[in-house]
Amino acid sequence: MRIVAALAMLAVSAGSATASGGLSCDADGDSTMSLEGGVSRGMGGALFNFAGKLEIKSPGVGEDLRVTEFSREDVAQYWLDGEALKLRLYREREDGPHGYVEVVVETALGDEGSGEGEYLVTVYDMTNAVNSETEPARFTGPISCSVE
Numbered sequence: 297m298r299i300v301a302a303l304a305m306l307a308v309s310a311g312s313a314t315a316s317g318g319l320s321c322d323a324d325g326d327s328t329m330s331l332e333g334g335v336s337r338g339m340g341g342a343l344f345n346f347a348g349k350l351e352i353k354s355p356g357v358g359e360d361l362r363v364t365e366f367s368r369e370d371v372a373q374y375w376l377d378g379e380a381l382k383l384r385l386y387r388e389r390e391d392g393p394h395g396y397v398e399v400v401v402e403t404a405l406g407d408e409g410s411g412e413g414e415y416l417v418t419v420y421d422m423t424n425a426v427n428s429e430t431e432p433a434r435f436t437g438p439i440s441c442s443v444e
Contacts, residue, residue: 325437410442
């Protein structure tokens, strides 16, 4: 009976190991970025356990918006199929005048599940706004992503 129970547990744990994978993206240009998350292999490729960090190198961005950490709640849009990975991340400033950081990642994936793409970071900061208007700062660069 113990052997049957052990075999059943082994089968269940082996099944869950193949039911998920992961994604990771890294960039080092105008911004340094690292994004990671778990991805289910069924049920539409759901994204879970997502975490990311963005560091903008430009001194023209407010200190509290220059380094931004993202969690699953900050993933506004997510698309993963066999050919592409697309992410849109959005996080607002917690205190002070209105401000936000938005990141868009678009990557074409090859047969091995990895590929090169582009990122666009948009920073909107009302700290020094004139007549309630300001222009957002934008940063772009190459990004490498892989999906397992």
